[in-house]
Amino acid sequence: MQNVITAAPSVEFVEVFQTLRGSVFQSDKENCWYIDFVGKLARFDYRSIMKLRKAIYAIDIEALLLNSEISPDLEIVFICACDHCYVLTLLEIIDFKQLLEGTFVMLELNRIIHDRVYRLSI
Amino acid sequence: MKDITRVQCLLSTEIESLLNQQIKKEAQSASAYLAMASWCDSNGFDFSSDYFFKQSEEERQHQLKIFKYVLDMGGSAISPEVTNIQTEFNSFREVFEEALEAEISVTQSLKNIAANCYKEQDYVTIEFLNWFFKEQREEEYKARRALELFDVIGEAGTGRWEIDKHVNDIKYDSEG
Numbered sequence: 001m002q003n004v005i006t007a008a009p010s011v012e013f014v015e016v017f018q019t020l021r022g023s024v025f026q027s028d029k030e031n032c033w034y035i036d037f038v039g040k041l042a043r044f045d046y047r048s049i050m051k052l053r054k055a056i057y058a059i060d061i062e063a064l065l066l067n068s069e070i071s072p073d074l075e076i077v078f079i080c081a082c083d084h085c086y087v088l089t090l091l092e093i094i095d096f097k098q099l100l101e102g103t104f105v106m107l108e109l110n111r112i113i114h115d116r117v118y119r120l121s122i
Numbered sequence: 123m124k125d126i127t128r129v130q131c132l133l134s135t136e137i138e139s140l141l142n143q144q145i146k147k148e149a150q151s152a153s154a155y156l157a158m159a160s161w162c163d164s165n166g167f168d169f170s171s172d173y174f175f176k177q178s179e180e181e182r183q184h185q186l187k188i189f190k191y192v193l194d195m196g197g198s199a200i201s202p203e204v205t206n207i208q209t210e211f212n213s214f215r216e217v218f219e220e221a222l223e224a225e226i227s228v229t230q231s232l233k234n235i236a237a238n239c240y241k242e243q244d245y246v247t248i249e250f251l252n253w254f255f256k257e258q259r260e261e262e263y264k265a266r267r268a269l270e271l272f273d274v275i276g277e278a279g280t281g282r283w284e285i286d287k288h289v290n291d292i293k294y295d296s297e298g
Contacts, residue, residue, distance in 0.1 A: 014123045028124040046130040050198070104135075107127050114125040 017102040021095040024103040037099060038092055040084075048082040053104065055079055056097050064090055131196035137244055138197040140235045141188055146202035147231055148185035151224055152178045157209045158217050167214060167286040173268075177221070180261075184254065191250055214282050215272050222265035229258045260294040267292045 013025035013034060022037035032045045035052075044052060055077050064075070075093055077086040088096060133141070155178035163171035192199040211217045232254050239248045271285045 016123075026123055026126065028126075031124070031126050031129075033126075046126060047198075107125075110123055111125050111128050114128065 017099065017106045019095065019099050019102065021092075022099045024099065033103075035099075037096060038086065038088070042084040044082070044084075048079055051079045051082065052077070053100050056093070056100055059093055059097075061090070061094060061097070064093075132246060133192065133195050133197045134242055134244065136238060137235070137242070137247055138192060140238060141192050141197070141247075142200045142202075144231060144235060145185055145188050145192070145199060146204070147228060148181050148188065149202045149204050150207070151228060152181035152185060153204045153207045154224055155181060155221070157207050158211070158221060161209065161211050161217060162214075162286075165214070167282070169286045170214075170217070170289050173289045174217075174221070184257070187253075191247075195246075214285070215269075215277065218265070218269045218272070222262070222269055225258065225261045225265045229255075229262060232258065259296075263294045264292050 012029060013027055016024045016026050016033065018024070022035065025034045025036070026032075027034065030043075032043055033049055035042050035044060035049075059075055059077075064073075073090050075088050075090075077088060079085075086096070131138070155174045159171045159174035159178060162168075162174060189199045189201075208220065211220065232251060236248055236251050236255075239245070239251070268289055271288060275281050275284045275288070277285070
């Protein structure tokens, strides 16, 4: 969370979480997150990141692994009222889930820090 | 780093999801009561049918109350899908047994939400839930009293007719 990078002069990102396969950054100015995954950088506001999380968590990875039918190993993640759409392989789904889980743990930690440190101080 | 999630929504993901489950539970209760009203009506128990119509309406109001609370706190309330409603009952008594069982299950579910709220110190939601706990006192009392009519009056002879006639007399007027 300490790494601050500047993509454009006007937009400042704070890294929330990073794995080997992707990263999530927060923009305090825009009140949103930027997710860098499978080669694309996409912007998500609160509502859409919640929907993304729900969509990714809802994928039954075990069922996909056990599925013996001959079908393309792809899942299309489409989020309503959001500009982005992900077409992910099984491995990418696992990576994406890991990235999002880490992100939400860090956001939760951030909330705890705010609650305990800043919001209680006079 | 700004705490965007907290700014947007007072509820934690867990509590929001529990409240959405409760919305579903209340919707299911409303539908179940409607099915009971239908069964009673078709079997000639007019007063009991009215009683269950009213109960159904109350459950619907409970559902909306939670629905609006979730929205007011910045969460997303999910309109629930209601399935598997029991429409057939073996006896008049069984209808009331099911009704009490449903109320007990609602109380238990609310207790579970409150326990989670205490765990994460969500006193705002606890305060909101207090209204429901008070309501459950009445709901369980009414359901229990209705079932007791079967023992007090007895089903033999015109018993069921008497029970039906007195179901709507049950009132909970304890103070507080």
